[in-house]
Amino acid sequence: MKVFINTVKDGFIKALKTTVTLMKVVLPVYALVVVIKYSPLMPFLEELFRPAMGLFRLPPEAVVPIITGVFTDEYGAIATASQFNFTGAELTTIAMIGLVFHSIPVEFALSQRIGLPAAKFVLYRFTASILVGILTAQIGGIFLC
Amino acid sequence: MLASASTIINEIIHGSLNTVFNVLKILIPLMIVIEILRVYKIMEKLAEKLEGITKVLGMSPPAILPLIVATVMGVTYGAGTLMEMNKVNPIPRKDFILIGIFFFICHGIIETTAIWSVAGANILVISAGRLFIAIIITIIASRLPIFNKNTHYQDQEQ
Numbered sequence: 001m002k003v004f005i006n007t008v009k010d011g012f013i014k015a016l017k018t019t020v021t022l023m024k025v026v027l028p029v030y031a032l033v034v035v036i037k038y039s040p041l042m043p044f045l046e047e048l049f050r051p052a053m054g055l056f057r058l059p060p061e062a063v064v065p066i067i068t069g070v071f072t073d074e075y076g077a078i079a080t081a082s083q084f085n086f087t088g089a090e091l092t093t094i095a096m097i098g099l100v101f102h103s104i105p106v107e108f109a110l111s112q113r114i115g116l117p118a119a120k121f122v123l124y125r126f127t128a129s130i131l132v133g134i135l136t137a138q139i140g141g142i143f144l145c
Numbered sequence: 146m147l148a149s150a151s152t153i154i155n156e157i158i159h160g161s162l163n164t165v166f167n168v169l170k171i172l173i174p175l176m177i178v179i180e181i182l183r184v185y186k187i188m189e190k191l192a193e194k195l196e197g198i199t200k201v202l203g204m205s206p207p208a209i210l211p212l213i214v215a216t217v218m219g220v221t222y223g224a225g226t227l228m229e230m231n232k233v234n235p236i237p238r239k240d241f242i243l244i245g246i247f248f249f250i251c252h253g254i255i256e257t258t259a260i261w262s263v264a265g266a267n268i269l270v271i272s273a274g275r276l277f278i279a280i281i282i283t284i285i286a287s288r289l290p291i292f293n294k295n296t297h298y299q300d301q302e303q
Contacts, residue, residue, distance in 0.1 A: 012177060080155050
């Protein structure tokens with residue numbers, strides 16, 4: 001029983017520590033994205049990525065959470081996604097793309113440290129995320145509407 | 146600028162605190178569960194039962210542990226397990242690459258599913274769907290001819 005209580009306590013402390021780390025990421029990312037959202041850069045980004053996002057049946061602004069996810073992590077992507085009004089199907093597609101291709105700088109370093117060919121794996125994940133995105137969009141278009 | 150500075154600052158503070166709070170509601174129970182899984186060595190017990198899966202995925206049986214740890218608990222835990230195992234008994238190169246192929250598509254399934262479903266994504270698609278895609282890709286990759294050149298793996302089998 002004592003072990004169990006300690007385990008729960010450790011988990012709780014870890015969660016709080018993670019939250020602090022998270023704040024450091026989420027706060028600046030969130031601030032940056034809000035500023036970009038209201039700046040003239042946003043329509044430009046939307047036009048630039050409209051065809052690519054169309055491939056995934058996503059509105060052009062979906063590029064913002066996806067790009068955020070690539071450079072920060074899942075939490076950055078979610079914080080960003082919450083600023084726009086996406087439907088459930090769109091969020092599922094964004095999630096699937098983001099879940100395959102995310103936190104690239106951190107996970108590049110990680111795969112290098114464990115001895116995997118890091119650059120090849122980034123390329124692999126990029127390709128896989130596009131395929132997964134298209135697949136989810138097609139399936140989502142049928143079932144989640 | 147399409148909005149005033151006060152609107153922007155307001156949105157930044159409210160939105161980011163809201164997001165952190167939402168994540169916290171999931172993160173606390175989640176971290177407790179992960180800690181329980183780790184302390185009671187539940188992954189090790191599960192790995193014993195699921196060893197058969199490695200055959201389908203084209204790996205050797207010991208590869209199941211880092212694979213399950215990464216898939217369920219997260220990539221950092223998986224990488225940690227992998228490094229620990231490599232110190233004691235090195236995993237064949239083929240298994241190593243296949244584990245990478247698998248867990249870069251699908252990792253931290255509890256955590257990511259929980260946070261994304263709160264955001265509004267479909268739970269079944271992002272958990273089971275992702276797992277299914279990772280399995281299919283790994284099965285295909287393990288049958289690719291590039292691995293036949295890898296003598297290290299065959300040496301270990303004989």
